[in-house]
Amino acid sequence: MGDFINIFIKSAFIENMALSYFLGMCSFLAVSKSVKTALGLGVAVVFVLGLTIPMNWLIDYYLLGEAGFFKMDLTFLRFIIFISTIAALVQLVEMVVEKFSPSLYNSLGIFLPLITVNCAILGGSLFMITKEYNFVQSVSYGLGGGVGWALAIVAIAGIREKMTYSQIPAPLRGLGMAFLLTGIMGIAFMGLMGIDPAAFK
Amino acid sequence: MAEVHEITKKETVFSFGKEEKKLLSDPINDNNPITVQVLGVCSALAVTTLVDKAIVMGLAVIFVTALSNLFTSMLRSYIPKQVRMIVQLVIIAFLVTIVELALKAFNYTIWKELSVFIGLIITNCIVMGRLEAYAMANSPWKSFLDGIGNGVGYSIILVIVAAIREVFGKGSFLGFKIIGPTAEYALNTTEISWLGWYTANNLIILSPAAMFIIAIIIWVHRASNRKLIDIS
Numbered sequence: 001m002g003d004f005i006n007i008f009i010k011s012a013f014i015e016n017m018a019l020s021y022f023l024g025m026c027s028f029l030a031v032s033k034s035v036k037t038a039l040g041l042g043v044a045v046v047f048v049l050g051l052t053i054p055m056n057w058l059i060d061y062y063l064l065g066e067a068g069f070f071k072m073d074l075t076f077l078r079f080i081i082f083i084s085t086i087a088a089l090v091q092l093v094e095m096v097v098e099k100f101s102p103s104l105y106n107s108l109g110i111f112l113p114l115i116t117v118n119c120a121i122l123g124g125s126l127f128m129i130t131k132e133y134n135f136v137q138s139v140s141y142g143l144g145g146g147v148g149w150a151l152a153i154v155a156i157a158g159i160r161e162k163m164t165y166s167q168i169p170a171p172l173r174g175l176g177m178a179f180l181l182t183g184i185m186g187i188a189f190m191g192l193m194g195i196d197p198a199a200f201k
Numbered sequence: 202m203a204e205v206h207e208i209t210k211k212e213t214v215f216s217f218g219k220e221e222k223k224l225l226s227d228p229i230n231d232n233n234p235i236t237v238q239v240l241g242v243c244s245a246l247a248v249t250t251l252v253d254k255a256i257v258m259g260l261a262v263i264f265v266t267a268l269s270n271l272f273t274s275m276l277r278s279y280i281p282k283q284v285r286m287i288v289q290l291v292i293i294a295f296l297v298t299i300v301e302l303a304l305k306a307f308n309y310t311i312w313k314e315l316s317v318f319i320g321l322i323i324t325n326c327i328v329m330g331r332l333e334a335y336a337m338a339n340s341p342w343k344s345f346l347d348g349i350g351n352g353v354g355y356s357i358i359l360v361i362v363a364a365i366r367e368v369f370g371k372g373s374f375l376g377f378k379i380i381g382p383t384a385e386y387a388l389n390t391t392e393i394s395w396l397g398w399y400t401a402n403n404l405i406i407l408s409p410a411a412m413f414i415i416a417i418i419i420w421v422h423r424a425s426n427r428k429l430i431d432i433s
Contacts, residue, residue, distance in 0.1 A: 020408065021247065021408070022242070022243060022246040022247060022408055022411075022412070023243050023321075024243060025242035025243045025246070026239065026240055026241065026242060026243060026326035029239050029242065030239060076298060076302060077298075078320075079294040079297055079298050079301070079320055079323055080291060080294040080295060080298065083290045083291075083293075083294045083323050083324070084287065084290070084291065084294075087286060087287045087290055088287070113286070116286060116290070117290075117324050117326060117329045118324065119243035119244065119321050119324045119325070119326075120243075121324070122320065122321060122323060122324045123243075123317060123321055123324075126317035126320045126321070127317060130316060130317060169420070170423075170430050171419075171420050171421075171422075171423035171424040171427075171430055172416070172419070172420045172423075173430065175236075175239060175419055176416045176419040176420050176423070177416075179412050179413070179415050179416035179419065180412065180413060180416045182409075182412050183409040183410070183411075183412030183413045183416065184409070186407075186408060186409035186412060187407075187409045190407070190409070
């Protein structure tokens with residue numbers, strides 16, 4: 001359990017996917033114009049990351065690894081298999097959400113299909129491989145990473161909403177300012193690097 | 202009649218006129234993938250600490266955008282609309298796997314440094330974005346040129362950012378030591394008295410600095426090309 005919380009906190013704050021690895025920046029910059037839509041995308045990312053990382057762990061261990069079903073090293077297929085899993089799972093989540101919670105489906109809207117090409121999702125799965133996590137750790141990594149990403153996009157969206165009232169040099173308006181803000185937030189998140197996750201054990 | 206039409210069409214397939222030239226030059230300035238379309242920023246930031254990493258990454262992206270555009274455009278009339286995402290992703294993932302295995306075989310150290318970011322070309326929004334916006338509706342040759350143009354536009358920004366970060370953060374360029382406090386460097390700051398104040402800026406190595414540098418590039422770019430200014 002200590003391990004679970006440890007990795008959760010580490011992936012949500014200290015190694016925040018959006019602000020210390022800068023993953024998923026395309027949708028991060030495009031969708032962070034208002035808090036409401038940012039929250040929708042954030043929730044969708046938590047959902048999908050929390051599902052795809054454990055799922056890809058299972059596939060990697062039981063199908064692609066040497067110890068798996070085919071008894072040979074198929075890890076060169078990782079990219080194709082992982083991205084297909086993500087695409088299929090996103091489609092599945094979309095259908096399930098549409099069936100059981102139309103209100104949530106309407107609020108997530110176009111963000112669910114967009115998530116397939118969010119770098120943070122595939123990046124999470126690939127980092128899970130390079131960090132050699134086990135199954136429980138990968139569940140915690142998925143949830144933590146998603147929560148961290150959602151937090152970051154909501155925070156940036158809040159600042160950007162306020163920014164619309166300020167006097168910014170015309171060429172820097174919009175995109176340029178979003179880059180600067182994200183950079184400053186990244187430095188702020190670096191302050192969290194001093195936290196020792198072992199303290200939460 | 203139909204046959205004649207076919208032949209004239211074939212002759213123009215590989216033409217290289219004004220329109221094709223525009224396909225190559227547009228993404229470099231007016232429609233740059235990073236500073237205007239805001240696509241593919243994710244991987245642009247992590248790989249720009251060193252110029253050689255940025256160049257390898259740029260070449261990999263040019264290869265993937267050009268060929269995935271070409272293949273998708275060839276297959277565009279056979280891909281059902283509902284599953285086009287998955288088909289496109291499989292094409293991209295196939296090409297990225299080739300790049301990754303080739304890089305692992307020929308230059309293991311760079312492969313190790315780029316780690317997951319080669320894999321992340323799959324979800325690099327430029328590749329997907331160009332497939333959706335261009336290759337699904339245009340002929341293979343034009344799509345191929347569009348892919349090369351966008352790949353080059355992306356790589357140029359990547360190399361500029363990497364050059365700034367490497368020179369001011371590490372005092373070197375492509376591994377040649379330029380400015381620093383020991384005798385190994387071309388400009389030795391401890392010996393040349395008027396340069397004594399100079400120290401390499403460690404902030405620039407950190408990833409937030411890439412954000413600032415891209416913001417400044419956008420600023421300069423939009424100030425010189427005022428039609429790109431965000432009105433909203």
